[in-house]
Amino acid sequence: MAGRRRASECAVVALVLLLASLVGCGGPSAGADGRAGLQRVLDRRSTALLHRDRAAFARTGALGWFENVRAVPLASWSYRVTALHGSGGRATADAELRYRIEGYDNAPVTVGRTLTLSRDPDGHWYVETDRPAGKSPQxxxxxxxxxxxxxxxxxxxxxxxxxxxxxxxxxxxxxxxxxxxxxxxxxxxxxxxxxxxxxxxxxxxxxxxxxxxxxxxxxxxxxxxxxxxxxxxxxxxxxxxxxxxxxxxxxxxxxxxxxxxxxxxxHTDAATPLWLSEGYADWIGYLGTGRTPAEAAPELARAVGDGDVPSRLPTDKDFGFSGEPTKLARSYEGGWLACRLIADRWGGERLRAFYRAVGDHTSRAGSVEDAMKKVLGTTPEDFTRQWQDYLRVQLG
Incomplete structure (x- = not known):
């Protein structure tokens, strides 16, 4: 029994040594040193891209989309490695890409990227692909x-x-x-x-x-x-x-x-209802076009003409892109006419002040109500009634 145990222990030791040897043959692991080495490669890759240096970029990995981005006026481009998975000669890295368009971006745009990598016998990383991370946009x-x-x-x-x-x-x-x-x-x-x-x-x-x-x-x-x-x-x-x-x-x-x-x-935040943000954008959009309410709001005009005047201002849920197209159109049209009402009755400057007052409020609760009281001298309930009357006059 004892002899068999010693033989078993020796076999286990031999197996462990064999596995260690196999792992060692696979090349360096993607540990802290590997991550630091990859970061250096990505730094060189970023510099090459900013200088439009095709040869230097190619020394860090596949050209990929290098030619696609050449015309974009970049002020900055950098990666930050956040995770490195795998060992030996193959690995996958998660990275944060930060870039700025020169003259237009005040701060970097940040997106997630996934990189597939290979490693030569000397331990140098080579970028094979660089694509959007799982839930990140292209x-x-x-x-x-x-x-x-x-x-x-x-x-x-x-x-x-x-x-x-x-x-x-x-x-x-x-x-x-x-x-x-x-x-x-x-x-x-x-x-x-x-x-x-x-x-x-x-x-x-x-x-x-x-x-x-x-x-x-x-x-x-x-x-x-x-x-x-x-x-x-x-x-x-x-x-x-x-x-x-x-x-x-x-x-x-x-x-x-x-x-x-x-x-x-x-000046737009969670306190700003979509009827205001979308309606205000449409209000400015239609300025000077000469479009009448019936021309610019055909779906709502059709509903009001049939006696179906909305009972409330559009809610944020009414603006969902995946909903019914007619309902979405009525929501945009209703928001536009709410802002048009404010501009007609109180003036464009007061409309702008109202928008800013809502967005600058410290919390969503009561933001519209407070802004209506302070800037327009009305209440949400009274404003809704005025809006309904305005719809009847403009679209009926």
């Missing part, structure tokens, strides 16, 4: 070569688009920015970044959501609402499929609407 250069067009108040970045098409977007944005500044004021960046992917699927990839949510949406604005002045720049992301169906006035309204979201971001 960047435009993930979708193809980026073409850049600069306007007076805008920069337009596109994939799968002609230069002529991108110049059209720049023209619309350049018209929108001064219009927004006249109505809102000049306490914002005064320029916009417009992203134009090749299709609605490309738009969805940039937003990290299913394409089905955006098929009827011409554009959206991404950004950090209520953020400080040095928050990352907003991006106006266009759906070229839906945009192509709009007329010239509709296209301008959409770009001006989205530029308004960029301008009002720092």
């Amino acid at each position: 960047q435009l250069w993930d979708q193809g070569a980026v073409t850049v067009v600069r306007g007076r108040h805008s920069i337009v970045l596109g994939t799968g688009q002609s230069g002529e098409a991108l110049h059209t977007y720049a023209g619309l944005a350049d018209h929108a920015v001064p219009e927004v500044s006249r109505a809102w004021g000049r306490d914002w960046a005064g320029h916009v970044v417009v992203l134009v992917p090749g299709s609605v699927r490309g738009m969805a990839g940039l937003l990290g959501s299913p394409a089905s949510q955006y098929r009827g949406i011409a554009a959206v604005t991404t950004g950090e609402v209520g953020g400080p002045p040095r928050a990352p720049a907003d991006r106006i992301v266009v759906n070229p499929d839906a945009y192509a169906l709009l007329g010239s006035v509709g296209r301008q309204v959409v770009l001006t609407h989205e530029a308004t979201h960029v301008a009002t971001r720092s």
